[in-house]
Amino acid sequence: MADLLELTPAGLYCRQGDFYVDPWRRVPRAIVTHAHSDHARPGCDRYLCAARGKLVLRERIGGSAAIDTLRFGESISIDGVRVSFHSAGHVLGSAQVRIEHAGITWVVTGDYKLQADPTCDPFEHVEADVFVTESTFGLPIYRWAEPETVAAAINAWWRENQAAGRTSVILAYALGKAQRIAALVDPSIGPIVAHGAVMKMVRAYRDSGVRLPPIDGVPPRARRVGDGRALVIAPPSVAGSRWLRLFGETRVAPASGWMTVRGIRRRRGCERGFILSDHADFPGLLAAIEASRARRVLVTHGASDSLARLLRERGLDAAPLATQFTGEPPPDDDGPADDDPPTATDSEAAVGEAA
DSSP, rough: OOOOOOOEEEEEEOOOOOOOOEEOOOSSSSEOOOOTTTTOTTSEEEEEEGGGGGHHHHHHHHOOEEEEEOOOOOOETTTTTTEEEEEOOSTTEEEEEEEEEETEEEEESOOOOOOTTTOOOOOOOOOEEEEEETTTOSSSOOOOHHHHHHHHHHHHHHHHHTTTTTEEEEEEEETTHHHHHHHHHHHTOOEEOHHHHHHHHHHHHHHHHOOOOBBBBTTTTOOOOOGGGGEEEOOGTTTGGGGGGSSSEEEEEEHHOOOOOOOHHTTTTSSSSSSSSSSOOOHHHHHHHHTOSEEEEEEEEESHHOOOOOOOHHHEEEOOOOOSSOOOOOOTTTTTOOOOOHHHHHHHHHHHHHH
């Protein structure tokens, strides 16, 4: 089976179409699955993304680079290679890239989730000969509760803190997770306030047609915000910072799939954490792989060795795909990307808890 994509120092490259998918260096032509920093790098000459994610991508990469778009399901030919985007359900505009040439089809998923999310399009199952899947939460321990269950727990925690005059602070990545939480919680409880990095993405989401509840930014030179009634949504980088003093007495809780692991919660000194991820859980990964009907599966970003080994035991041609990123996205200027990753010790603990 001919390889449509090859690993190069700049990332996954399609020689037949002369383009890269989610390159980690500046390249002339980049096809990007979504706007998180470990998938969309600034400085490329030209970008191609899903139309739903154009405004978010522009906000993230800045500059004046050309951004071309495709609607989900629409296809184009690039030097004889047929390319189309299909929703990945990860964040607004996140896409799986379907690449077809000479009768062979590859699908590069980027990051994805199968859970419903009111702030982005749902995951679409796509069949392929070769399926490139992430594996951020590719261990059996990772199984998500329904979003409504998590939202109810956040609402109850918010009310409890409010009754005690404490401001509730949720730590969540500025792109995707923050907007999802705002859409899930009950805004009648009190005001929702967001960090400036979150507000940039809130504006991009709203300009893209996503409906969100009222969300206030923090006024310049503010001395006291929320009067103990607010739910504050901020990136993980604010933990322990002076910025939190604007809200008086606070209770801080991360929202992340990593909160599944007891060791991570202890080491981060969290009184409370909420298990909510914008990545597929372990059953979701297996469901997506099975639905792809792929004869070959390449596994990247996370527990790639473990998941590839399991897939081989189930009779698939599966192998890890070594990339620059292995489940630990680089930090942006507004905090760690995606779900804040565990340390090596935490990963070992997760394997132990999964046993």
